Amino acid sequence: MNERELFLRHVGQTSRKPLLLHIDRAENIYLYDKEGRRFIDLCSGVSVSNIGHRHPAVTKAVNNQVERYMHLMVYGEFVESPQVQYARLLVENLPSGLNTVYFVNSGSEAIEGAMKLAKRYTGRYEIVSFWNAYHGSTHGALSIMGDLDFTRAFRPLLPHIRRLDFGVEEQLGQITRRTAAVVVEPIQAEAGVLVPGKEYMQALRKRCDQVGCLLIFDEVQTGFGRTGTLWAFEHFGVVPDILVIAKAAGGGMPLGAFISDKKIMDTLTYRPALGHITTFGGHPVSCAAGKAALEVILNEKLIDSVQDKGRKFIDLLAGHPKIKDIHGIGLLISVQLESEHYLSRFMDKLVDNGLVTDVFLFARDSFRIGPPLIITDEQIEEIVNIIRRTLDEVD
Ligand SMILES: Cc1ncc(COP(=O)(O)O)c(C=O)c1O
Incomplete structure (x- = not known):
């Protein structure tokens, strides 16, 4: 065979x-x-x-890291230089409110972490997402996917999910004080590259601020220069409360992250502690590769x-x-x-x-x-x- x-x-x-x-x-x-x-x-x-x-810069970083150590300990216990250095580089290239990086394994896991963080921080449970959105294939990510044909067979999924039509400003009133977070791709990729208007994205930001919910941008596909800016949100003059990245984040190695202000992220540390646990999240070899890849994007x-x-x-x-x-x-x-x-x-x-x-x-x-x-x-x-x-x- x-x-x-x-x-x-x-x-x-x-x-x-x-x-x-x-x-x-x-x-x-x-x-x-x-x-x-x-x-x-x-x-x-x-x-x-x-x-x-x-890319030679990435293979060199991977080889150097493999010579030192691979997995040591579950996420968040040891000071691992590749994680620390990569987190610093990411934060240096983000607005000041996005200053704390939680590394995970994939885009789906980063979405899970971001939704949990929003529920924990706001004390609310409703999540708003959009038709034709794709955020990953784990149960939580699937729950906010914008297509019932893909999700129907896996019910029951998360309750209290509300889906809106992407780009329709009149529907933003459906985001309310019950909403913990709005999860959105600033440019919908799997819908066939849908770019919303700047006014719409600004109205979305404003509505989230009005009702006190968090705005989560899924930049798993659009990050790292793909759309002509380092982050797609730069096109709209709008900054999310939580940024989700993956795919290009690892320079070809598996890596994802959700990124927020420290005061939001810290809610995962208390009541209960260990609010998100990941064994391989922020794997040192992936972080070394991701940092090298981002340096190439920036330096070149x-x-x-x-x-x-x-x-x-x-x-x-x-x-x-x-x-x-x-x-x-x-x-x-x-x-x-x-x-x-x-x-x-x-x-x-x-x-x-x-x-x-x-x-x-x-x-x-x-x-x-x-x-x-x-x-x-x-x-x-x-x-x-x-x-x-x-x-x-x-x-
Ligand atoms: C926008 C978006 N979010 C999340 C994901 C899920 O990422 P992963 O496949 O790494 O779990 C994807 C994957 O295609 C994606 O395109």
């Missing part, structure tokens, strides 16, 4: 149609399979590899060119007769084709032509363009040619 067959037999499956690429190694924006074929990673492993695969000023690169994709693809719509922000772009059925055939051919990307959970006729931020103009032109050729090949 070859490894592909073993994968299907012994590794838990959730996808009805896995890509089944058997990758041998990855570097920069490229993936190389066992048969020697080269693929371009057009989705950064879904918003993870923002500085490309195996990668964010400066993100808007131009995104615009180049849109300009070069817009107008193709088989593209119904193309829009996005920075290097998070959604391309809508004529139907879900057409998209499925297009995606198969795209892989054959050497491009790997992903569709969106809630925009089922669209695919994403979200390459590593290090992508060059020449690489963008090469990708656009492949996409155009594939569109021409698939009827």
Whole structure:
């Protein structure tokens, strides 16, 4: 039995149609399979590899850390330099109210921690979220997901969840003094990259302040430069009470975090103590990798060119007769084709032509363009040619 067959037999499956690429190694924006074929990673492993695969600064940081120690103790007991140094770097690049970092393993766990923290801090229990939102797959995160088809089978989920339509200011009155927190992606990714208006986000902030609930921004996909600013909230002039990060946060290693003011975070320390417990949260190797990756983004000023690169994709693809719509922000772009059925055939051919990307959970006729931020103009032109050729090949 070859490894592909073993994968299907012994590794838990959730996808009805896995890509089944058997990758041998990855570097920069490229993936190389066992048969020697080269693929371009057009989705950064879904918003993870923002500085490309195996950046030398990251592999060096990982190797150095592995030489010293890996896991030592459950989270929050020992002073671990990689955690401390990374927390400091994050905080230095955030507004002053976001000064305390709780490291966890993943985006879902960070959402769980953020919701628990908001309930604990406000003494309330209602959570407001949005239709077409995705916040992860654990029970709490699933409870606030904005799609009943995905969640129905796993009921009962958390009670007291209220969902609003994203971007509809008239509904903000449904956030009340019963609400502990509003959880929102400042730019909805899985909905097909929905960018709300600045006025809407400011009205949302104002409503949360009026009723005394916490505003939680899920920047798991939009953080670390993806949208052309380090954090997506910078586009709106609005600062959340709790920021949730993951994906690119670990530079290719598993890591998530929720970040707040110390006075909010400290409520996890008392009555009960150990308000959130995580064994591997803030793993030293992940923190070393994440810090190195963020330093690359900052030192190499990668964010400066993100808007131009995104615009180049849109300009070069817009107008193709088989593209119904193309829009996005920075290097998070959604391309809508004529139907879900057409998209499925297009995606198969795209892989054959050497491009790997992903569709969106809630925009089922669209695919994403979200390459590593290090992508060059020449690489963008090469990708656009492949996409155009594939569109021409698939009827
Ligand atoms: C916006 C958003 N939040 C949370 C998550 C969950 O992150 P993880 O898969 O690391 O649990 C995801 C994952 O895709 C996401 O896109």
